[in-house]
Amino acid sequence: MKFFIDTASLAQIKEANELGILDGVTTNPSLMAKEGIKGKDAVFNHYKTICEMVNGDVSAEVTTVTFNEMIEEGKKLRAIHPNIVVKIPMIKDGVKAIRWLTEHDIPVNCTLCFSAGQAILAAKAGAKYISPFIGRIDDSGWDGVQLIEQIVKIYKVQGFKTKVLAASIRNPNHIVQCAEAGADVCTCPLEPILGLLKHPLTDIGLAKFMEDAKKSA
Numbered sequence: 001m002k003f004f005i006d007t008a009s010l011a012q013i014k015e016a017n018e019l020g021i022l023d024g025v026t027t028n029p030s031l032m033a034k035e036g037i038k039g040k041d042a043v044f045n046h047y048k049t050i051c052e053m054v055n056g057d058v059s060a061e062v063t064t065v066t067f068n069e070m071i072e073e074g075k076k077l078r079a080i081h082p083n084i085v086v087k088i089p090m091i092k093d094g095v096k097a098i099r100w101l102t103e104h105d106i107p108v109n110c111t112l113c114f115s116a117g118q119a120i121l122a123a124k125a126g127a128k129y130i131s132p133f134i135g136r137i138d139d140s141g142w143d144g145v146q147l148i149e150q151i152v153k154i155y156k157v158q159g160f161k162t163k164v165l166a167a168s169i170r171n172p173n174h175i176v177q178c179a180e181a182g183a184d185v186c187t188c189p190l191e192p193i194l195g196l197l198k199h200p201l202t203d204i205g206l207a208k209f210m211e212d213a214k215k216s217a
Contacts, residue, residue, distance in 0.1 A: 001179045004057075004187035006167065008035045008046065012190040013053055019193075024056035026109070026131075026167065026187040028087065029063055044080055051081035059109045059129075061087035070097040078106045085128060087111045090118045095125045102126030109165065119151040123160035129185065134178070135168035144168070145177045152182035172196045 002023035005016045008031040016022045027050070037046045051058050058081070062073045070093065074086040078101075085107045088094045098108045102125065109129040110122035114137060122130045132151060134144025151164050166178040169188030172195035178186045 001183055002056075002185040003193065004059075004165070004185055005193065006031070006169070006187045006189055008032045008037060008050075009190075010049065010053070013050060016190055016193060017054060021193075022054060022056070023185070024058060024083075024187075025050055025054050026059040026087070026165075028061045028111070044076075047077070047080050047084065051083045054083070056083065057085045057107070057109075057128075058083045059085045059087045059111075061111065062089075065089065065091060065093065067093040067096050067100075070094065071100055074101050074106055074108075085109045087131075088127075090114075090122065095121050098122060098125035098127050102128075111167070114147075116147065116150045116154060119162075119164075120154065120158075120160075123155060123158075123162040127162050129163045129165040131165045131167040131187070133168035134166055134174065135170040137168075138170070145174070145181055148178055148181040148183050172198075 003021050004024040004026050005013055006026045008027045013025060032043055037043055047060050060077045062070045064070050064073050070088060077086050078084050086101060087109045088097050089112045090110055098110055101108050107128040109131055110127040111131045113119055113130050113132045119130045132147050137144035137147060148166050163184035165185040165187060166183040167187050169175060169186055169192055172192050175186050175192055
């Protein structure tokens with residue numbers, strides 16, 4: 001399973017990259033705004049900087065919702081850098097845009113997926129990635145990881161090539177569960193990734209080793 005970091009923070013991307021486990025980045029307009037990145041030129045320059053930092057796919061989201069607008073914006077985003085994958089929302093015009101962009105060699109990450117039916121449409125349209133938002137599904141009282149399992153099963157049975165990118169990850173356990181469910185990628189903030197490092201027995205064991213090392217020095 002690949003690890004993407006879901007952020008627009010250059011510092012967090014750098015930290016994740018230095019761990020040696022980072023495979024890509026996902027972003028969205030909200031994350032850009034959080035970093036104070038405003039204006040199309042500034043946003044595009046920020047994407048370019050991210051692409052130069054990471055050797056992997058960088059998802060850049062359109063901010064339009066009609067077919068023609070998404071096509072034009074998608075072409076401009078892709079022109080920023082070869083690593084750019086265009087994020088398209090799971091709406092009617094979005095499905096049409098996924099097909100058009102894919103047929104013109106522009107890879108797509110279909111975002112805001114909340115059902116297996118939506119995942120099937122994205123795969124049929126040719127999306128490179130489908131992004132089920134498991135945290136938000138959990139918030140609504142359903143099981144987000146169960147949806148990952150369902151989509152993985154359907155894609156395997158049907159032979160779809162679309163990669164399952166588990167999004168809206170809230171905690172380290174989500175990452176483990178998504179790996180267990182067969183997700184191809186998980187994307188999350190830095191905190192859950194660092195949370196995978198933590199275990200009280202590791203801390204206790206390390207403290208004992210260091211204490212014994214001092215005695216034998």
